[in-house]
Amino acid sequence: MASFATLDALAGRFSEARVLVRLDLNSPIEDGTVQDNRRFERHARTVSELAGAGHRVVCLAHQGRPGRDDFTHLDQHAGILSDYLDRDVQYVDDICGATAIDAIADAEPGEVLLLDNVRMHDDELADRDPEAHADADLVTTLAEAADAYVNDAYSAAHRGHASLVGFPHVLPAYAGRVMETEYEANSAIATREFDGQVTMVVGGTKATDVIQVMDAIGDKVDAFCLGGIAGELFLRAAGHPVGHDVGGSDRFDEQWERNEETIRAVLDERGDQIHLPLDLAYADEYEQRAEIALWQIDEKSTSFLDVGSASIDSYRDIVADSEAVFVKGALGVFEDERFADGTVGVLEAIADTDCFSVVGGGDTSRAIGMYGLDEADFSHVSIAGGAYIRALTGEPLVAVETLENCRPKTEA
Numbered sequence: 059m060a061s062f063a064t065l066d067a068l069a070g071r072f073s074e075a076r077v078l079v080r081l082d083l084n085s086p087i088e089d090g091t092v093q094d095n096r097r098f099e100r101h102a103r104t105v106s107e108l109a110g111a112g113h114r115v116v117c118l119a120h121q122g123r124p125g126r127d128d129f130t131h132l133d134q135h136a137g138i139l140s141d142y143l144d145r146d147v148q149y150v151d152d153i154c155g156a157t158a159i160d161a162i163a164d165a166e167p168g169e170v171l172l173l174d175n176v177r178m179h180d181d182e183l184a185d186r187d188p189e190a191h192a193d194a195d196l197v198t199t200l201a202e203a204a205d206a207y208v209n210d211a212y213s214a215a216h217r218g219h220a221s222l223v224g225f226p227h228v229l230p231a232y233a234g235r236v237m238e239t240e241y242e243a244n245s246a247i248a249t250r251e252f253d254g255q256v257t258m259v260v261g262g263t264k265a266t267d268v269i270q271v272m273d274a275i276g277d278k279v280d281a282f283c284l285g286g287i288a289g290e291l292f293l294r295a296a297g298h299p300v301g302h303d304v305g306g307s308d309r310f311d312e313q314w315e316r317n318e319e320t321i322r323a324v325l326d327e328r329g330d331q332i333h334l335p336l337d338l339a340y341a342d343e344y345e346q347r348a349e350i351a352l353w354q355i356d357e358k359s360t361s362f363l364d365v366g367s368a369s370i371d372s373y374r375d376i377v378a379d380s381e382a383v384f385v386k387g388a389l390g391v392f393e394d395e396r397f398a399d400g401t402v403g404v405l406e407a408i409a410d411t412d413c414f415s416v417v418g419g420g421d422t423s424r425a426i427g428m429y430g431l432d433e434a435d436f437s438h439v440s441i442a443g444g445a446y447i448r449a450l451t452g453e454p455l456v457a458v459e460t461l462e463n464c465r466p467k468t469e470a
């Protein structure tokens with residue numbers, strides 16, 4: 059259990075307050091258009107609860123990083139957020155200047171404002187510790203204009219940026235509903251004791267990340283079911299002629315070089331816990347899905363894009379016997395229907411059981427909506443990437459620690 063104060067405590071202390079709420083609306087941008095995603099819908103619940111209670115809600119968020127194409131203003135974000143609320147979101151083209159401060163002062167009960175991309179202010183990304191961030195202009199100016207601070211940005215909580223760690227030192231600070239639920243579910247592998255089998259489904263393209271997780275939490279997990287790039291790299295370590303770059307791909311060799319030692323050590327130490335694909339799928343000469351058993355592969359000349367049917371059956375059985383399942387990364391290129399069987403098959407198996415389940419990773423969790431699965435059949439579908447990985451390994455998140463350390467005195 060986290061020891062931060064939540065919106066329940068805020069509700070008992072404030073009415074019609076000016077509440078600064080840090081959201082994580084960081085989203086993919088395609089051709090200049092912000093793509094709607096789970097983050098808007100989830101954060102809308104926190105905003106709606108606060109606005110519905112009559113507070114004046116001032117949202118702070120970031121988009122992209124300076125110097126990158128996705129570093130933009132938040133006017134489109136305000137539009138998408140208001141689609142999920144039963145009220146307008148007023149976009150304020152300022153962060154903590156006179157325009158922002160006046161808008162905050164003028165806000166009526168129940169009104170929702172979204173300030174501009176907080177990373178456009180130099181204080182946000184300055185390399186300072188939380189106490190020094192609390193003294194910076196960005197934080198002191200906005201804190202002066204507000205009564206309370208809510209951090210709902212769990213998916214950015216591994217960042218020690220001003221808007222994430224400065225305010226709890228100068229305002230009564232609370233965790234929003236997204237922060238609360240993400241923290242609870244994603245930390246479960248590190249904090250909960252499960253009676254039965256704990257399984258982790260590992261795949262995707264970011265093999266380096268997931269291999270580090272496997273190395274760190276091997277003691278807590280009974281079975282790892284592998285697919286995606288990590289699956290092939292483990293097969294390569296086990297002596298199979300897969301997991302090499304072919305036909306212009308650049309996903310394997312570099313990650314192999316970086317992780318070979320860890321992969322071999324994990325296989326050596328935890329071979330019994332690790333389930334590798336028994337077969338793999340690829341596009342044949344007619345562009346149809348075809349499968350090949352591992353023992354039939356004698357050279358790597360094909361790009362494999364999914365695990366095969368025998369692997370899926372075996373992973374489904376493992377999931378069915380599990381008390382808890384954590385998913386990080388897709389087992390195949392599920393965006394292409396021909397290669398969705400592995401990812402969808404395992405997700406269906408999880409949905410069919412009543413095990414505790416967490417599905418993480420922005421890309422992987424998209425498969426749930428794409429293939430008509432019901433989010434309600436999973437204990438939690440995370441909207442976090444980097445923060446989810448850190449939570450799985452039990453690594454602290456600096457913004458969560460700050461909320462816990464700065465718990466408002468009256469709620470201590």
Ligand SMILES: Nc1ncnc2c1ncn2[C@@H]1O[C@H](COP(=O)(O)OP(=O)(O)O)[C@@H](O)[C@H]1O
Pocket residue numbers: 261262263264265285286287362363364386387388389390391392393418419420421422423443
């Ligand atoms: N064999 C594979 N070859 C190429 N891409 C793969 C393969 N298996 C899975 N993927 C890709 O992995 C992506 C999801 O993994 P990743 O980006 O690491 O995770 P996250 O869900 O954390 O964003 C999917 O978009 C899927 O297409």
Ligand SMILES: O=C(OP(=O)(O)O)[C@H](O)COP(=O)(O)O
Pocket residue numbers: 082084122123213214217420441442443444445
């Ligand atoms: O989208 C985010 O993280 P994620 O890509 O790990 O899910 C957060 O908004 C953090 O963004 P950052 O990685 O630019 O600090």
